[in-house]
Amino acid sequence: MRENVLKYFQDYLTPESMIKHLNESIRNQELVYLQAEHRSVKFVR
Secondary structure, three states: OHHHHHHHHHHHHOHHHHHHHHHHHHHOOOOOOOOOOHHHHHHHO
């Protein structure tokens, strides 16, 4: 289980992997949501 957690972290939660996935989403013209807590609410209104 520990190895799976570490692999998940490396694949999805490191800054490098997050940027990689974000760039892939932008390249594929997918909609990207960024959570900015209280600031996000202002933009929705």
